[in-house]
Amino acid sequence: MGRQCFRFFREWALATMLAAAGLMVAGPAQAEDDRPVLRIAYAEFPPIEYRNADGEADGLFIDLTRKVAEEAGYTPDFIYLPVSRIYLYMQNGNIDVWPGLTGIPSLKDAVLETWVSPIPVQLSAWYVEGTPPLTHLDDLKGKTLIVIGGYTYGGLLGRLKAADNIDITEAPNHRSGIDMLKRKRGDYLLDYRQPVREILTHPSDRVLRDSEVRTRNGAWIFSLANPKAAILREEFDDAYLRLSERGEVPPARQADMGSFIPGFPEDLLQ
Numbered sequence: 001m002g003r004q005c006f007r008f009f010r011e012w013a014l015a016t017m018l019a020a021a022g023l024m025v026a027g028p029a030q031a032e033d034d035r036p037v038l039r040i041a042y043a044e045f046p047p048i049e050y051r052n053a054d055g056e057a058d059g060l061f062i063d064l065t066r067k068v069a070e071e072a073g074y075t076p077d078f079i080y081l082p083v084s085r086i087y088l089y090m091q092n093g094n095i096d097v098w099p100g101l102t103g104i105p106s107l108k109d110a111v112l113e114t115w116v117s118p119i120p121v122q123l124s125a126w127y128v129e130g131t132p133p134l135t136h137l138d139d140l141k142g143k144t145l146i147v148i149g150g151y152t153y154g155g156l157l158g159r160l161k162a163a164d165n166i167d168i169t170e171a172p173n174h175r176s177g178i179d180m181l182k183r184k185r186g187d188y189l190l191d192y193r194q195p196v197r198e199i200l201t202h203p204s205d206r207v208l209r210d211s212e213v214r215t216r217n218g219a220w221i222f223s224l225a226n227p228k229a230a231i232l233r234e235e236f237d238d239a240y241l242r243l244s245e246r247g248e249v250p251p252a253r254q255a256d257m258g259s260f261i262p263g264f265p266e267d268l269l270q
Helices: 001-033 062-071 082-091 153-162 174-182 193-200 204-205 229-245
Strands: 038-041 074-079 098-100 110-112 119-128 141-147 166-171 187-192 206-222
Touching: 001 119, 038 062, 038 082, 062 074, 062 098, 062 119, 062 206, 062 229, 082 098, 082 206, 110 141, 110 229, 119 153, 119 174, 119 193, 141 153, 141 174, 153 166, 153 187, 166 174, 174 193, 174 204, 174 206, 187 193, 193 206, 204 206, 206 229
Parallel strands: 038 074, 038 098, 141 166, 141 187
Antiparallel strands: 098 206, 110 206, 119 187, 119 206
């Protein structure tokens, strides 16, 4: 009888320990599963957002997005896409939100943007040392301009293509654009400052300079194909403000027109 009692209590104690361990492991995961999932697109735009060597979403804007989404009560599901696919999926509702740039003409009637803009992003005209810096957008007339495939630059590319005497040539990515510029296949490269500076690692890259074309606003952009888009926007704005008050994210900044080069089309400034 004593041995049976001992065996019973030993088995009960072991089962209790295993059950407790199971709760400790499964508890947080279950809590995470109870949260609604947000499908969040991101593109190759280092160091702001990119896919790292482990195949996971990474970057400054991604870190902020994780914090804000979780503070707002959601589980983020990051989906890596080319920029052109992001535009399409924002329009048809295959994704819910994109940590991207405001004022994209093709998305004007398809999205809502947060009031909070956590980061500014500078668009630059890159050139090789010895080439005159760009001081007015009209300086591009008579020149060859390299652009990055899939980018619309907030509608600016369409205007440049329609302008007289500007020859446009396309590069598949940031590194290719830099190399094309150094090989004199263009006079200027239109590209964003942060991702270009991230990859200026070759000794020959030291000859590159840039002129500011426009400073744009980074924000969370919600697909209007999601019926909760307006609610999601308010929840993200409120979550960011709470995090900011606790010192867990940078102070909130409001999206504005920013700075821009003389001659920039005013109707594209948002």
